Amino acid sequence: xxxxxxxxxxxxxxxxxxxxxxxxxxxxxxxxxxxxxxxxxxxxxxxxxxxxxxxxxxxxxxxxxxxxxxxxxxxxxxxxxxxxxxxxxxxxxxxxxxxxxxxxxxxxxxxxxxxxxxxxxxxxxxxxxxxxxxxxxxxxxxxxxxxxxxxxxxxxxxxxxxxxxxxxxxxxxxxxxxxxxxxxxxxxxxxxxxxxxxxxxxxxxxxxxxxxxxxxxxxxxxxxxxxxxxxxxxxxxxxxxxxxxxxxxxxxxxxxxxxxxx
Amino acid sequence: xxxxxxxxxxxxxxxxxxxxxxxxxxxxxxxxxxxxxxxxxxxxxxxxxxxxxxxxxxxxxxxxxxxxxxxxxxxxxxxxxxxxxxxxxxxxxxxxxxxxxxxxxxxxxxxxxxxxxxxxxxxxxxxxxxxxxxxxxxxxxxxxxxxxxxxxxxxxxxxxxxxxxxxxxxxxxxxxxxxxxxxxxxxxxxxxxxxxxxxxxxxxxxxxxxxxxxxxxxxxxxxxxxxxxxxxxxxxxxxxxxxxxxxxxxxxxxxxxxxxxxxxxxxxxxxxxxxxxxxxxxxxxxxxxxxxxxxxxxxxxxxxxxxxxxxxxxxxxxxxxxxxxxxxxxxxxxxxxxxxxxxxxxxxxxxxxxxxx
Numbered sequence: 139x140x141x142x143x144x145x146x147x148x149x150x151x152x153x154x155x156x157x158x159x160x161x162x163x164x165x166x167x168x169x170x171x172x173x174x175x176x177x178x179x180x181x182x183x184x185x186x187x188x189x190x191x192x193x194x195x196x197x198x199x200x201x202x203x204x205x206x207x208x209x210x211x212x213x214x215x216x217x218x219x220x221x222x223x224x225x226x227x228x229x230x231x232x233x234x235x236x237x238x239x240x241x242x243x244x245x246x247x248x249x250x251x252x253x254x255x256x257x258x259x260x261x262x263x264x265x266x267x268x269x270x271x272x273x274x275x276x277x278x279x280x281x282x283x284x285x286x287x288x289x290x291x292x293x294x295x296x297x298x299x300x301x302x303x304x305x306x307x308x309x310x311x312x313x314x315x316x317x318x319x320x321x322x323x324x325x326x327x328x329x330x331x332x333x334x335x336x337x338x339x340x341x342x343x344x345x346x347x348x349x350x351x352x353x354x355x356x357x358x359x360x361x362x363x364x365x366x367x368x369x370x371x372x373x374x375x376x377x378x379x380x381x382x383x384x385x386x387x388x389x390x391x392x393x394x395x396x397x398x399x400x
Numbered sequence: 401x402x403x404x405x406x407x408x409x410x411x412x413x414x415x416x417x418x419x420x421x422x423x424x425x426x427x428x429x430x431x432x433x434x435x436x437x438x439x440x441x442x443x444x445x446x447x448x449x450x451x452x453x454x455x456x457x458x459x460x461x462x463x464x465x466x467x468x469x470x471x472x473x474x475x476x477x478x479x480x481x482x483x484x485x486x487x488x489x490x491x492x493x494x495x496x497x498x499x500x501x502x503x504x505x506x507x508x509x510x511x512x513x514x515x516x517x518x519x520x521x522x523x524x525x526x527x528x529x530x531x532x533x534x535x536x537x538x539x540x541x542x543x544x545x546x547x548x549x550x551x552x553x554x555x556x557x558x559x560x561x562x563x564x565x566x567x568x569x570x571x572x573x574x575x576x577x578x579x580x581x582x583x584x585x586x587x588x589x590x591x592x593x594x595x596x597x598x599x600x601x602x603x604x605x606x607x608x609x610x611x612x613x614x615x616x617x618x619x620x621x622x623x624x625x626x627x628x629x630x631x632x633x634x635x636x637x638x639x640x641x642x643x644x645x646x647x648x649x650x651x652x653x654x655x656x657x658x659x660x661x662x663x664x665x666x667x668x669x670x671x672x673x674x675x676x677x678x679x680x681x682x683x684x685x686x687x688x689x690x691x692x693x694x695x696x697x698x699x700x701x702x703x704x705x706x707x708x709x710x711x712x713x714x715x716x717x718x719x720x721x722x723x724x725x726x727x728x729x730x731x732x733x734x735x736x737x738x739x740x741x742x743x744x745x746x747x748x749x750x751x752x753x754x755x756x757x
Contacts, residue, residue, distance in 0.1 A: 218649035226506040227696030241651040246632030
């Protein structure tokens with residue numbers, strides 16, 4: 139896996155926005171003057187409660203929505219890992235992963251040997267090569283999410299955008315997915331942006347984070363600066379506490395919501 | 401209830417060898433179609449031996465003084481061969497069109513009729529008969545022109561509503577198709593019951609009985625223009641079938657691609673209605689059968705569906721001209737035989753290929 143190290147983008151930033159705003163016709167303004175700089179090769183978490191505009195921001199990154207104001211710059215190819223995926227047709231896992239190559243395959247063409255190789259190696263990279271011939275719809279939620287991640291890898295883009303990748307997964311698969319997000323960034327130099335409503339996921343996997351509140355206010359920065367107990371309380375309205383302890387001789391920092399004392 | 405034989409059939413068709421199986425499926429179906437086409441030359445009231453038919457079709461065109469006055473030559477070369485070619489091409493086209501449409505619309509109930517093109521073409525044909533243009537080339541030209549007009553109107557309507565998505569297309573097709581359907585009804589109602597009404601009704605029920613080489617050439621030309629690009633786009637149909645948001649995020653120009661496919665499908669459908677009138681069910685059923693056989697990947701599905709359609713429609717036409725002394729309208733046969741056959745496979749194969757999520 140390490141042989142695929144790609145150098146970070148020259149400017150140092152994979153994605154930059156200045157004062158980006160967006161309003162839906164009916165729901166009104168969801169983004170107001172959002173400014174972020176996402177370091178190339180890092181993991182960036184977008185945090186906030188439901189309805190604060192996380193998905194809207196990701197759609198703007200992807201070019202699926204046009205900001206009503208502001209400025210944005212992207213350094214490199216960008217690709218998307220959708221939230222847990224439903225399919226109409228039960229395509230095989232390999233067929234699903236191959237679709238990640240769409241940009242590299244001509245309008246009237248179909249995947250050739252190099253595409254199939256890329257798809258198989260992406261599945262192998264995530265340790266799910268044995269799923270290739272299975273129908274996608276028969277997979278568990280965790281397996282599906284890994285397959286969608288493999289699909290994004292075959293696009294060979296420098297920036298991956300994941301929309302709440304762990305929200306529908308069980309505990310073990312949440313852990314697995316976050317581990318892969320970290321590894322893909324460290325070992326392949328990918329820039330990974332993911333949204334989540336669980337602050338402990340951001341703490342586990344991300345280097346930097348953007349905190350978005352429903353009021354349109356937001357703050358961005360290195361993970362431990364931006365995620366203070368005060369700011370998190372302000373954001374979620376629930377007290378959260380950092381705890382430090384040793385696990386098997388390693389120091390670990392975790393974040394727990396405080397449900398006691400009601 | 402668990403039935404061991406059912407299980408075996410299902411295993412045979414849907415096992416992990418599906419991928420390998422699809423590789424032999426296409427040549428096998430191709431060979432089956434070729435054999436059926438040759439056998440169809442022998443079907444009919446006038447007896448022609450296999451050797452004679454072979455000689456007439458494959459040798460006589462290259463012999464300077466062929467016995468073109470011979471009854472056998474006329475039966476095979478003028479009556480049977482163009483009809484066989486036309487029924488085959490109509491089946492190939494219609495079933496491929498249906499497979500493409502079900503993928504694009506992500507809907508199992510969709511056939512190539514969905515866009516209102518066949519209603520438009522049917523109206524065109526009926527209008528020509530109503531106005532007294534009794535000749536087939538005129539009826540076909542009018543049908544093809546109105547089929548294309550229906551598509552243009554659907555495009556304008558979808559554009560005016562700023563709805564180029566799946567729902568916009570379906571609604572536009574429904575509206576345009578509904579209008580042409582009622583207009584066809586009006587003409588049928590007003591038609592002279594002594595002279596024109598029987599022709600209209602008979603034409604609408606579909607038939608290959610009056611097949612000519614002009615029609616064969618026309619259908620072949622449209623098929624050559626529309627079907628190879630449709631096959632070329634088959635992998636893109638997979639991506640389009642994931643849904644608009646995801647296809648867009650994968651870098652596909654969804655509206656352009658969808659309209660391109662719709663235009664190609666419409667050309668095939670309009671041409672088919674123009675030369676043979678309505679033949680329902682082929683475009684709806686064959687893609688389902690193909691999906692149960694080779695899975696949902698449109699790269700395999702479109703050719704398999706197409707070949708099944710060719711075989712099916714040719715077989716139906718053979719029945720249409722040989723079951724009784726007269727002609728049975730093919731449009732009736734395709735539905736009457738198609739529905740129970742489809743019901744059988746539906747039960748045996750449990751509608752495989754679609755997600756049950």
